[in-house]
Amino acid sequence: MLQNRLYYQDPYRISFTTTVLQHAIDEQARPYAVLENTIFYPTGGGQPHDTGHIADIAVVDVEEVDGEIRHYLESPLTIGGMITGEIDWTRRFDHMQQHTGQHILTAAFVELFNYPTVSFHLGRELVTIDLGTEHVSADELHAAESLANSIILENRPIEQKWVTQEELSSYALRKQVSVGEEIRLVIIPDFDTNGCGGTHPSTTGQIGSLKILATEKQKKLTRIHFVCGGRVLDQLGTVHDELTDVARLLSAPLGQAAAATQKLLEAQHMLEKQLEAANEQLLAFEAASLAERKTIVIRQTYTNRSMQELQKLSRKTLALREKAVVVLVSDDGEKLQFVVSRTNSLVQDMRTVSSIALPAIEGKGGGSASSVQGGGARTMSAEDLSELLERSIPVHA
Numbered sequence: 001m002l003q004n005r006l007y008y009q010d011p012y013r014i015s016f017t018t019t020v021l022q023h024a025i026d027e028q029a030r031p032y033a034v035l036e037n038t039i040f041y042p043t044g045g046g047q048p049h050d051t052g053h054i055a056d057i058a059v060v061d062v063e064e065v066d067g068e069i070r071h072y073l074e075s076p077l078t079i080g081g082m083i084t085g086e087i088d089w090t091r092r093f094d095h096m097q098q099h100t101g102q103h104i105l106t107a108a109f110v111e112l113f114n115y116p117t118v119s120f121h122l123g124r125e126l127v128t129i130d131l132g133t134e135h136v137s138a139d140e141l142h143a144a145e146s147l148a149n150s151i152i153l154e155n156r157p158i159e160q161k162w163v164t165q166e167e168l169s170s171y172a173l174r175k176q177v178s179v180g181e182e183i184r185l186v187i188i189p190d191f192d193t194n195g196c197g198g199t200h201p202s203t204t205g206q207i208g209s210l211k212i213l214a215t216e217k218q219k220k221l222t223r224i225h226f227v228c229g230g231r232v233l234d235q236l237g238t239v240h241d242e243l244t245d246v247a248r249l250l251s252a253p254l255g256q257a258a259a260a261t262q263k264l265l266e267a268q269h270m271l272e273k274q275l276e277a278a279n280e281q282l283l284a285f286e287a288a289s290l291a292e293r294k295t296i297v298i299r300q301t302y303t304n305r306s307m308q309e310l311q312k313l314s315r316k317t318l319a320l321r322e323k324a325v326v327v328l329v330s331d332d333g334e335k336l337q338f339v340v341s342r343t344n345s346l347v348q349d350m351r352t353v354s355s356i357a358l359p360a361i362e363g364k365g366g367g368s369a370s371s372v373q374g375g376g377a378r379t380m381s382a383e384d385l386s387e388l389l390e391r392s393i394p395v396h397a
Contacts, residue, residue, distance in 0.1 A: 004037040005069075007050075008160075008184070011096060011199040013039050015086040023077040030061075031076035034068050039087055042069050046120040047099050047198040052087035055079060092199065094230060098127045100158065100186075100200045101148070101210045101228030105129065107174060107192035108147040113140055116175070118221060126213065127228070130221045141224075145212045151191055155205030159187040208232065283309070287316035290326070297325045297390050301382040305330035307373060310339040314371070318343050325350075327389045331382040336361055340389055341371035348394045356392040361385065 006013055019036040026032060033054060042062040043049040049062035054071055061072035077083075099122060106117040106129055119130040163171070163183050177183055177195030186196040188204060201207065208229040216223040227235055243257055252260035290298050290313075298317060302310075305328075314326045318341060325342045340353050354365050354372040365374020380388075 006037055006039040007041045007199055010039075011092070011201070014089050015039075015084065017082060017084050020077065020080045020083055023080070025076070026070070026072075030072050032070040032072045033077045034070060035083075035085075038069055038071070039085065040069070040071055041092070041095075041199055045197045046102075046122055047095055048122060050087045050092055050095075052085060054085040055083040059085075093201075095122065096199050096201050097207050097229030098122050098227070098231065099196075099198045100204070101152075101207050101226070102127055102129060103186060103192055103194055103196070103200075104148045104151050104188065104204065104207070105144060105210060105212075105224070105226060107188070107194075108144040108151070110174060111191075112143055112147060125227075125231070125234075126225050127231075128226075129224050130218055131224060132220075133222055134217075134220050136215060136222045136224070141212050141215065145210065145226075148210045151188065152204045152207045152210060155203050156188050156191065157203055158200050159185075159189070160200065161185045161187065211235065283313050283316055287313055287320060290317045291320035291324070296323060297327060297393065299327040299386050299390055300329075301386050302328070302330040303382075304332045305337075307337050307339070307375070310337065311373065314339045314341045325393055327386055329382045329386045329389070331378065334378070335375050336363070336378055336380075336382060336385055337373070337375040338365075338385060338389060339371070339373045340393075344370065350393075352394050353389055353392040357385065357389050360388060 006016060016037070016039045018038065020033055021036055022034040024032060035054075040050045040052065040059060040062045041047065042064045044064065050059070051062075052059050054073065055077060057077060058074035059071050060074055063070050063072070102117075102120055102122070106120075109115040109117065109131060113133075115131045115133045115136070117129045118132045121128045161184070163185055165181075165183065168177065168183065171185060171187075171193050173185075174192055174194045183195060184197055185193055186198075186200055187193045206229075209232050210226060210228045211232050212224060212226045213235065214225040216225065243254060246261070247254045247257040250257060250260040250264065290300060298321075307330075310328045310330055314328055317326050318324060321343060323343055323345045325340065325346065325348070327338070327340050329336060329338045338357065340350050342348060342350060349369045350367060350372045351369060354367060354374050357363075358365050358374050358376060361374075361376030361379050363374050363376020365372060367373055
């Protein structure tokens with residue numbers, strides 16, 4: 001069967017001619033073809049499948065099912081006999097670069113810090129490995145990346161060997177192989193030996209370079225995001241374009257974008273503090289105006305006021321009165337919110353108020369005997385809710 005897998009014999013082969021053994025429709029109504037041999041790599045071992053064309057029909061997926069390689073097609077194949085096929089070489093070589101870069105980075109973490117890789121994912125834009133450790137320091141990331149790139153730049157040969165189970169003891173494997181037959185080793189001399197069924201270049205130099213981009217906590221693991229080869233240039237181009245846009249918006253040279261951003265953030269922070277002080281002053285003026293009312297119950301409705309603002313305004317108003325109950329309601333267009341509070345000189349339990357009002361607006365709330373708050377649906381107007389809250393106060397002083 002291995003003789004039929006031309007991608008192992010020559011991973012650089014782009015086109016081929018073969019015989020159609022079967023074309024059919026699977027259980028999900030996907031048309032596919034089985035060929036006498038193939039250069040199309042099926043999804044497996046963390047590496048995605050190849051794409052391309054067979055008899056001018058796009059190959060959209062390649063999977064191994066019950067020992068046969070199925071080439072899933074954009075439309076059904078209507079011919080038999082001899083056909084030609086061609087893979088998307090750009091996609092294939094990208095996968096070769098990323099997968100081999102993963103081997104090298106994984107080996108670097110093992111050699112330097114004995115951090116094993118427990119899983120690997122080759123995505124469309126980024127590659128990730130999950131390391132069996134909860135924390136990786138910045139210095140460790142730098143050291144592993146530096147070692148990986150030195151192995152790449154040395155342009156070491158990459159050997160591929162088929163061995164038997166009995167022959168495995170002759171090799172220093174990074175981890176135990178998961179198959180008992182058709183064992184394929186990918187070997188970077190004096191650095192890494194690993195069982196793998198993926199496609200790889202003939203030398204490490206063809207990976208180009210490797211760059212770690214980010215880390216992410218995954219329970220007791222650490223996920224490393226990185227890219228290799230052409231993807232490094234893609235990431236560099238994307239970052240450069242973004243920084244150029246930022247620099248233009250800041251009216252600063254590209255090399256001074258960070259400093260200009262820092263100044264902008266400092267100015268924003270100062271403005272936020274000034275705005276907060278101004279808001280506090282406005283609330284104080286509003287509270288003074290409310291407190292001047294001659295009634296015991298001070299009732300007011302608003303539009304688009306936050307719960308925090310209602311609570312602050314209530315506290316500031318009560319601080320200016322010896323005896324009062326403040327009823328504040330806000331309507332933001334989607335829901336109603338309210339605050340009802342009293343001075344300590346009164347004894348009414350405000351929880352009675354919320355127990356009557358909340359069911360009327362299908363709402364939720366909480367509080368204490370002296371102050372309650374809540375919110376709910378717009379089943380009535382803000383003014384109607386305000387009146388209901390006032391009527392619900394047990395006894396007016």
